[in-house]
Amino acid sequence: MLTLNHFLILGAVLFCIGLYGAIAKRSAIAVLMGIEIMLNAVNITLVAFSAFNQVKVSAPSVPYGNYSSYLTGQIFAIFIITVAAAEAAVALAMIISIYRKRNTVDVGEINMMKF
Amino acid sequence: MLYTYSGLILFAPLLAFVIIIFGTRMGDLLSRPRVASSPAHGDSHGGADAHGSNSHAVDSHDAHGDDHGEHAQDDDDDPKVPSLSGWAKASAYVGIVIMALACIYSWVLLFSSLSDPSSLPTQGVDVFSYTWASFGSVNYTIAFHLDRLAITMLTVVTTVSLLVQIYSRGYMSNSAGYARFYSYLSLFAFSMLVIVFAQNFLVIFIGWELVGLSSYLLIGFWINKRAKPDEQRPSPASAQLQAFVTNRVGDVGFIIGIMILFTTFGTFDFSTLFRLAPTMDKTLLTIAMICIFCGAIGKSAQLPLHVWLPSAMEGPTPVSALIHAATMVAAGVYMVARTFPLFAAADPAALGVVAWVGGITAFFAATVALVQIDFKRVLAFSTISQLGYMFVGLGVADNAGAGMFHLFTHAFFKALLFLGAGSVIDALHHATHKETQDMRLMGGLASRMPITAITWLIATLAISGFPFLSGFYSKDNIIGMTLEKGDIALYVITLLTAGLTAFYMLRAYIQAFGGKDGKVLGLWGGTYRGAGKPHESPLTMTIPLMILALFAIFAGYWTGFFGYVTPGAPPLNIGTMLSSVDTWVGVVVAFIGLGWAWFLYTRVDAAKLHAAVENNGFLRAIHRFLFNRWYIDDLYNWIITYIVLGGIAFLAQLFDTYVIDGIVNGVAGLVNIFGRDLRRVETGKVQSYMIGFFGGVALLAVLVFVLIFTRG
Numbered sequence: 034m035l036t037l038n039h040f041l042i043l044g045a046v047l048f049c050i051g052l053y054g055a056i057a058k059r060s061a062i063a064v065l066m067g068i069e070i071m072l073n074a075v076n077i078t079l080v081a082f083s084a085f086n087q088v089k090v091s092a093p094s095v096p097y098g099n100y101s102s103y104l105t106g107q108i109f110a111i112f113i114i115t116v117a118a119a120e121a122a123v124a125l126a127m128i129i130s131i132y133r134k135r136n137t138v139d140v141g142e143i144n145m146m147k148f
Numbered sequence: 149m150l151y152t153y154s155g156l157i158l159f160a161p162l163l164a165f166v167i168i169i170f171g172t173r174m175g176d177l178l179s180r181p182r183v184a185s186s187p188a189h190g191d192s193h194g195g196a197d198a199h200g201s202n203s204h205a206v207d208s209h210d211a212h213g214d215d216h217g218e219h220a221q222d223d224d225d226d227p228k229v230p231s232l233s234g235w236a237k238a239s240a241y242v243g244i245v246i247m248a249l250a251c252i253y254s255w256v257l258l259f260s261s262l263s264d265p266s267s268l269p270t271q272g273v274d275v276f277s278y279t280w281a282s283f284g285s286v287n288y289t290i291a292f293h294l295d296r297l298a299i300t301m302l303t304v305v306t307t308v309s310l311l312v313q314i315y316s317r318g319y320m321s322n323s324a325g326y327a328r329f330y331s332y333l334s335l336f337a338f339s340m341l342v343i344v345f346a347q348n349f350l351v352i353f354i355g356w357e358l359v360g361l362s363s364y365l366l367i368g369f370w371i372n373k374r375a376k377p378d379e380q381r382p383s384p385a386s387a388q389l390q391a392f393v394t395n396r397v398g399d400v401g402f403i404i405g406i407m408i409l410f411t412t413f414g415t416f417d418f419s420t421l422f423r424l425a426p427t428m429d430k431t432l433l434t435i436a437m438i439c440i441f442c443g444a445i446g447k448s449a450q451l452p453l454h455v456w457l458p459s460a461m462e463g464p465t466p467v468s469a470l471i472h473a474a475t476m477v478a479a480g481v482y483m484v485a486r487t488f489p490l491f492a493a494a495d496p497a498a499l500g501v502v503a504w505v506g507g508i509t510a511f512f513a514a515t516v517a518l519v520q521i522d523f524k525r526v527l528a529f530s531t532i533s534q535l536g537y538m539f540v541g542l543g544v545a546d547n548a549g550a551g552m553f554h555l556f557t558h559a560f561f562k563a564l565l566f567l568g569a570g571s572v573i574d575a576l577h578h579a580t581h582k583e584t585q586d587m588r589l590m591g592g593l594a595s596r597m598p599i600t601a602i603t604w605l606i607a608t609l610a611i612s613g614f615p616f617l618s619g620f621y622s623k624d625n626i627i628g629m630t631l632e633k634g635d636i637a638l639y640v641i642t643l644l645t646a647g648l649t650a651f652y653m654l655r656a657y658i659q660a661f662g663g664k665d666g667k668v669l670g671l672w673g674g675t676y677r678g679a680g681k682p683h684e685s686p687l688t689m690t691i692p693l694m695i696l697a698l699f700a701i702f703a704g705y706w707t708g709f710f711g712y713v714t715p716g717a718p719p720l721n722i723g724t725m726l727s728s729v730d731t732w733v734g735v736v737v738a739f740i741g742l743g744w745a746w747f748l749y750t751r752v753d754a755a756k757l758h759a760a761v762e763n764n765g766f767l768r769a770i771h772r773f774l775f776n777r778w779y780i781d782d783l784y785n786w787i788i789t790y791i792v793l794g795g796i797a798f799l800a801q802l803f804d805t806y807v808i809d810g811i812v813n814g815v816a817g818l819v820n821i822f823g824r825d826l827r828r829v830e831t832g833k834v835q836s837y838m839i840g841f842f843g844g845v846a847l848l849a850v851l852v853f854v855l856i857f858t859r860g
Binding site: 052055056057064140141143144145146147148 | 828831835838839842
C-alpha cells in the first residue's frame with residue numbers, strides 16, 4: 034500500500050539529489066538541472082498532498098465515492114511548472130551572457146563579488 | 149557701609165588686570181614698529197612674550213634688533229626696548245593708580261575700625277556672596293568676608309603691592325615685557341585678596357591656586373633666561389615649574405584635609421565649621437588639620453617643601469619682594485590664622501606639629517643662609533626661616549595674634565630687604581652689564597648707594613631683633629612665648645636661630661655694603677670687588693625703600709595688634725617685655741650674632757677666613773653640608789630620578805605600553821582577525837552561498853522539529 038509518506042520521502046530524496054547537483058556541480062547547466070530537479074521534487078510533494086488529503090463532499094460531480102481531494106496542491110504545482118520554465122529560460126540567458134563575457138560556464142570562476 | 153563696599157578692594161586689581169591684558173598691553177604690542185628680524189641673533193628671543201601674545205614674533209624680533217647699543221653684552225636674556233611706549237607706561241599707571249586706591253581704602257578701613265570699634269562687628273561683615281552651584285542640600289558659594297584679621301592682612305598686601313609696583317617702574321624700566329609684568333602683578337594682587345577675603349575653604353583654595361599661578365607666571369617672567377649651574381642657579385623655566393609642582397604636592401594634603409571636614413559636615417563655610425568643629429571626632433579633626441597644614445607647608449615653603457623658594461629667586465626682584473617675602477608665602481600663615489579655631493578645637497598635637505615644623509624649618513634655613521654667596525639666596529632662606537618663626541608663633545599661642553604680628557612686621561622689613569637687594573642688583577647690572585648677584589663681587593657699596601645702604605641696615609637690624617625696631621617686638625614675643633609654654637627645646641631652637649639670623653644678615657650687609665676698610669668700623673663703604681662704577685638707584689626705586697624703612701622701625705609699636713586681631717586678647721605689654729629676663733637673653737644672643745659677624749667680616753682678612761675653613765676638615769665638611777642646603781635638594785633629585793622617574797614612572801610606562809596599549813591593540817587585532825576570517829565567507833561563488841542557505845534551512849528544520857514535537 035502506498036501512503037503519503039512514500040511520496041514525501043521520494044520528494045525529499047529527489048530534493049536532496051537536486052540540491053547536491055546544484056551545490057556540487059561545476060557546470061552552470063548542471064546547476065540548472067539540479068534546480069529543476071529540486072523544483073520537480075517539490076511538485077511531487079505538493080501533488081501527493083493533494084492526492085492523499087481528501088474531503089467528504091456530497092455532490093454528484095465527484096467520481097469516487099463522495100470523496101474529493103484538495104485541488105490546491107495541483108494548482109500550485111502548475112504554477113511551479115510555469116515559473117520553473119520561465120526561470121530556466123532566464124537562467125539560460127544569463128549563462129549565455131556570462132559565457133560571452135568570460136568564456137566559461139564554470140560557476141567556480143564567477144566570483145567577482147568576493148572579498 | 150564702608151565695610152560692605154570693601155569688595156571693591158578685591159575686584160579692583162582684577163579690573164586692572166583685565167584692562168592691562170586686553171587694553172593697554174595690546175596697545176603696547178601693536179604699537180611696536182614691525183621690522184625684519186636680524187639674522188645674526190637668530191631666534192633665541194622668539195618666545196619672550198609668548199604668554200597670551202599673538203604678535204610676539206613681531207615684538208621680540210624688533211626689540212632685540214634695537215638693542216645693539218649698550219645692552220648688547222647683557223647676559224640676562226631679557227628683551228629690552230630702548231624706550232617704553234605710551235601704552236606700556238599706561239599699563240603701569242593703571243596698575244599703580246588702582247592699587248593706590250585699594251591701599252588708601254584699606255588704611256581707611258583700618259583706622260575706621262580702630263577709632264570706632266563698634267562699627268565693625270567682631271565676626272565681620274559679608275562682602276560678597278554668589279551661589280555658584282547647589283546640589284540638594286549642599287551649596288557651593290563664593291563668599292567673601294571682611295573682619296579685623298582680614299583688615300590687617302589687607303593693609304599689608306595692598307601697601308607692599310603698591311610700593312612694589314612703584315618700584316617696578318624703575319626696575320623694569322626698559323624691559324619689553326613691562327606691560328605684561330604689571331598685568332601679572334595685578335593678577336597676583338587679586339589672587340592674594342581672594343585668599344584674604346575668603347569665607348570658606350572653596351574660595352580660599354581657588355585663591356590658593358590663583359596665587360600659585362601668578363607666582364608661576366612671575367617667576368618665569370624671563371622665560372628665555374638660561375640656567376647658571378656653576379652658581380647653582382636654575383633657569384626661570386625650571387624654577388617656575390618647581391614652584392608650582394612643589395606647591396601642588398602640599399595641596400594634596402590641603403585637599404584631603406578640606407575633604408575630611410566637608411564629608412563630616414557637608415559645608416566649606418568657616419563660621420559653620422568653627423561652630424561645629426568641637427562636635428567632631430577629635431582624632432579625625434586633628435588629622436584633617438594636619439593635612440590642611442600640609443598645604444601651608446607647601447605654600448609657605450617650610451621643610452620639606454621649601455625647595456622652590458630659593459629657585460624662585462630667578463624671578464625679577466620686585467616679584468621676590470612681593471610674592472616670596474611679604475605676601476604669597478604668608479598666605480600659609482594667614483590660612484592657619486584664619487582657621488585657628490579649628491586648630492584650637494583639635495588635639496594639641498595639631499598645633500604642636502605646626503610649631504615644630506616651623507621651629508625646625510627656622511633653624512634649618514638659618515644654618516643654610518650662613519654660607520650662601522648669592523645675595524638673594526640669603527634672603528630666600530631668611531624668609532623660610534622667618535616663616536618658620538610665624539608658625540612657631542601660631543603653634544604656641546592660644547590665638548593667632550603672635551604669628552600674625554610677626555607676619556605684619558616681617559612683610560615690611562623683608563620687602564625692604566628684597567627691594568634693597570634689587571636696587572643693588574640693578575645698579576651693578578648697569579655698571580657691569582652682567583647680571584650678578586654674587587656677594588663676592590660686591591663690597592663697599594654703602595658709600596656709592598647710601599640710601600639703599602641705610603635702609604638695608606635698618607632692615608637688617610630689624611630682622612635681627614635689634615632692640616626697639618619692629619622685629620624685636622614680634623620675634624622676641626614669639627621666643628618669649630615658647631618659654632612661657634614650657635617648651636624648652638623649641639625655646640632653645642628659636643633662640644639659637646635668632647643668633648644665626650643676626651649673624652647671616654649682618655654678614656650679607658657687610659659683604660655687600662661694607663668691608664674691612666670701610667668707615668664706621670667697616671660698616672660703611674670700603675673696597676668694591678666688582679667691575680664698573682655702581683651708583684644709587686633712581687627715586688622711583690629709593691622712595692619705596694624709605695617708606696618701608698619707616699614701617700620697619702615703627703610697625704612694632706602697634707601693641708594693640710593682638711587685641712585687634714583677636715578681640716579680648718591682651719595687647720603687647722612693652723613694659724613687661726622689657727623687664728623680663730628672656731627678652732634680654734634674646735637681645736644678648738642677637739648681639740653675639742651681630743658681633744661675631746662684624747668681627748669675622750670686617751676684622752679678619754677674607755682670604756685667611758677662606759683658608760681657615762678649607763684647611764680644617766671639620767669646618768670644611770660643615771661648610772659643604774650647609775652650602776649644599778643639607779643635601780635635601782640632591783635628595784629630592786635622587787628621589788625623582790630613581791624612584792619617581794626610574795621606578796614608578798618606569799613601571800607606569802611598562803603598564804601603559806604592554807597592558808593598556810596591549811588591550812587597545814589587542815582589541816584592534818581581534819577585530820582584525822575576525823574580519824580576516826569572516827571575510828572568507830564572502831567567496832563570491834553562488835554555490836557556497838547556497839550551502840549556507842540550505843544549511844541554515846536544515847538547522848531551522850531540526851529546531852522546529854525539536855521544538856514542536858517535543859512540546860506535544
